[in-house]
Amino acid sequence: MSLLTQYDADARSVRRVTRRFLIIAILVTLALVVAIFVRQGLLRQTVSFSFVADSAQDIAKGQAVRIAGFRVGSVTEVNLRDDGSVAVSLEVDAGNARFVTHDARIELRKEGLVGSPTLEIVPGPDKTRLASAQARLAFSRADGLGALANQVRDEFIPILRDIKAITGALADPQKGLPGTLAQIRASSEALNVLLANGNRQVDGIGGTAVRVLGKAEEDLKHLGQMLETANQRLPGMLDRTQQVLDHVEKITAEAETSVPPVLRDGSAIAADVREIVSGAKQTWPISSMVDAPGPSTLKPDSDPRGEAGRAR
């Protein structure tokens, strides 16, 4: 009898322990599920917005949405519409929706021009009104390297045309430099002839001298007309040259602002990679496997440029 009583007590004890274990297991599982939900953002409050793009290039579901570089949401849906455009829906954390003004626009940017694409919400100038939930925002793509190259090409084409026009004008056999030079040559030849005649006839001045002076006066007038023509043409040419210089100056100014960031980004990425690699190399356990380089020696080469065999 006492044996049965003992058995019942043990069975109750086992049941109690099992029940406790099951309850704890369920609680832990629930806590894990809640943690996963929180981590995945399923329990956070969000505000939905949308925009329409002409192409889905560089836009994908799950893509980060940022405001001032901070991740505030993600793309939830990308659909092709009947008219061929692309409807994109995105969710922004409710806490950050205060930055999305009614005139905000969404810009597709690339990190460092060549990095991964992200959507950046750029708030508009009117901060008094916020965008309502489900609002459709304006969308634009930031210029990539291809667009920059096209821009440079577009700037260069008019310059090349100007240069072509100027060289064409200069090379014109009638109105350009060759024509002007030919006229000057003809005039100088006429003057030479005139001087030669003058020398020959210096003894018999008189009536002949008057004619010679008259001819000289005509030639000088002719020369004056030519100089006037040159004077009229030069400002035009100088103007066009000035235009070309203006173009070049403009491009240089734009390149000054657009090119250095590209270079800076490239160098920053390289520095980051170097830092990551060197950081990894210094971290245990990798550090114990990577040997630090020792002092280097270069192979002797008393004639690195092959100058000893130089043809004398």
Add this chain to the structure above:
Amino acid sequence: MRAEWLLVSVIFLGACGTTPKPVDPPRLKAALEAESDGAKRYQRGDYVVAGRRFADAMRQFAGIDDSIGSTRNRIHLARTHLALGRAEAALELLGAASDGATGDIDVLLLRSQALLALMRRSEAEKVLVAAEQSCAAKCPQLPSLKILQARAALADGRAAEAQALAGTAIKLLGDKDQAPETANAWRLTAAARLAAGDATGALASAQAALDIDRRLALPEKIAHDWLLIGNAHRYAMRDQVPGAAGEAAAAYSRALDVAHAAGLAEIATLAKQALQDVGAGKIPAK
């Protein structure tokens, strides 16, 4: 997934099983890494970037008051300047590395190399005398010293002496793994033989230099070797060797091709001029 876990476990277990190594201070490590990177780039022929890395390393070593490391990188940088044809810059660096008369033999050899490149023969000879005194019995730099002495002798018009010195260098280099120096010695022998009027011997020596330089893939030296081969054939034209003119033109064309492809403008000009001379039937005087 299992394989990844296994790999991570192996790495951790392996790391745990090893005794922690003494770690170099980060600045010293950075300086050594810059030096090592520079040396790798130098061996690849990327002299411009190698120079930058050596200059970085030199600064970093100086910053931690490591005069040995700083001097070592100063010498590396001078060597890089010489490879880039900036002999004056190399000389300036080497001047700061030693006083020139009693300095380290490597520095003396580099100084003489720079002076020869600048055509300052008498100064180069003096430095080489100092180097010979520093190089006791059979110092490892003896073949390089002989080559530089041969260069100086050839530049001074002493072709026979140059040939003998270059020959000694070739013998000394016989059992050593110093291909660039061996090619230099052969090229010098070819030039000395040519100066002495031995076109056949010069051709064989230049061919030996070319074989090594091709293996080492050094465009500037390959182009110079082809120029030498062309010159040897042109000298053979004096003895009316049949086909010598064609062979000379072919060699100069190869030099021109290599120079064009590697962007060596100076050698390209030399090759073009030589081709024109061959085309015009110009034969070198005896």
